[in-house]
Amino acid sequence: AQSVAQPEDQVNVAEGNPLTVKCTYSVSGNPYLFWYVQYPNRGLQFLLKYIPGDNLVKGSYGFEAEFNKSQTSFHLKKPSALVSDSALYFCAVRDIRVASGTYKYIFGTGTRLKVLA
Amino acid sequence: EAGVAQSPRYKIIEKRQSVAFWCNPISGHATLYWYQQILGQGPKLLIQFQNNGVVDDSQLPKDRFSAERLKGVDSTLKIQPAKLEDSAVYLCASSPRQGGTGELFFGEGSRLTVL
Numbered sequence: 308a309q310s311v312a313q314p315e316d317q318v319n320v321a322e323g324n325p326l327t328v329k330c331t332y333s334v335s336g337n338p339y340l341f342w343y344v345q346y347p348n349r350g351l352q353f354l355l356k357y358i359p360g361d362n363l364v365k366g367s368y369g370f371e372a373e374f375n376k377s378q379t380s381f382h383l384k385k386p387s388a389l390v391s392d393s394a395l396y397f398c399a400v401r402d403i404r405v406a407s408g409t410y411k412y413i414f415g416t417g418t419r420l421k422v423l424a
Numbered sequence: 425e426a427g428v429a430q431s432p433r434y435k436i437i438e439k440r441q442s443v444a445f446w447c448n449p450i451s452g453h454a455t456l457y458w459y460q461q462i463l464g465q466g467p468k469l470l471i472q473f474q475n476n477g478v479v480d481d482s483q484l485p486k487d488r489f490s491a492e493r494l495k496g497v498d499s500t501l502k503i504q505p506a507k508l509e510d511s512a513v514y515l516c517a518s519s520p521r522q523g524g525t526g527e528l529f530f531g532e533g534s535r536l537t538v539l
Contacts, residue, residue, distance in 0.1 A: 341527055343527075343530075348532075348533075348535075349533070350428070350430075350517075350530035350531050350532045350533050351467070351517075351528075351530040353527040356527055404480065409472075409474065409479045409480070411472060411480060412457075412469075412528060413469075414467045414468075415466050416465060416466045417464075417465070417466050
């Protein structure tokens, strides 16, 4: 079964500095990977997705992510962090139910990003 | 385009009481998901519908949880009787169709507190 891991519960970064939120995956075949952001008392918002093809994916709000097959990673990055980027970030992978051929999405445990002014 | 609508946003009940959450997905979205998000954890799939049929309810505690999606549009998730450990945010999400490469669209969530 597919899975994702987010090894850091929290990441702190100073405003204006680059940020990285880590995600590693365990999949068979070509993965479809996603990043979502959750602000307090809100639902999850889609940021970006990787489908097999270009390894560097650009998404909303200046975020990007790099798919690295050799390291089985899909880290979320931003060149210059903003205080407003402070939120909970989830990595997710799409998995297939072999018996039915339908898809489900499996989420990581989340990483809390704090951007300090 | 209107997003996924959920209600109520917040609910506080005593244990052993019942509660119902409602979700209206984005118009035309065939697939609807209910996730449970316990504080400090990632969302966990409870049930997935394709139109009005159940695709996966393997993690739904069927002795107390039930869900339906009549007419393949909006959906209701019910808990009866509630336990303390059901305190969580219940997220509804939808997607245009099964498979594809698309992302999920989430509602704002319904936060349940069981006392």
